[in-house]
Amino acid sequence: MLEKIHHLGYAVEDLEAAARFYERSFGVAPGGAETVGEQGIVASMFRVGDSLIELMQPTHPDTPVGRFLARRGEGFHHVAFEVADIEVVLAELKKNGVDLVDEEPRLGAGGTRTAFVHPKGAFGVLTELVELSDRGR
């Protein structure tokens, strides 16, 4: 059911410094910083093979990523798996009593549908499911 690692989300204090580090040390090309108001982050992405790395800086300390930074410090925040049919996967997770953040898919960037599994339900890893829109396939 898991097609691939769609992206990894890293929480950082300073998006520009983090993007520069990946660019200089690994020769990747992070995209321009984009504010995602709904999530309270400014984000920049770069491609590694078939996956993306999303660098995320909170717009404010009182946001999910801001609170994460205060609690855990910089580092890995979440993994997102691409799935073919998010409803099927969510149904399976519910059947197994897995702790979910989203019981139903919500609309993500570019027409994707996404849902988060709670870290408590996935052995400490905040796990996102992403179903691409037909356009994004």
Add this chain to the structure above:
Amino acid sequence: MLEKIHHLGYAVEDLEAAARFYERSFGVAPGGAETVGEQGIVASMFRVGDSLIELMQPTHPDTPVGRFLARRGEGFHHVAFEVADIEVVLAELKKNGVDLVDEEPRLGAGGTRTAFVHPKGAFGVLTELVELSDRGR
């Protein structure tokens, strides 16, 4: 220089329970548990697209993964990027003054050569570099 996400390493308290969770909830097929004495872990892997997820349970609390669990709890432990030439990447990191765990590559499973970048040097993410052997390519 980063070819792909080679694998993600997750630290877990109970390898069998974690493997069962991924198998039941996501339909993946974790391989048999293997003890990696040198690293002080018992590990099981499963494939997601072009990458692997490695579930790691420490063999003893006084191991790197055991201490990680005591300090941080279960969850994401490291990301490994496949690189074409590990010497070139290490040279670049050293030139940029990045904090490394391994100044020189060490031999990994299946003839791979690996080196870790210290989380302090990579915005909180323990980052492994993996160069495949000719056989593994």
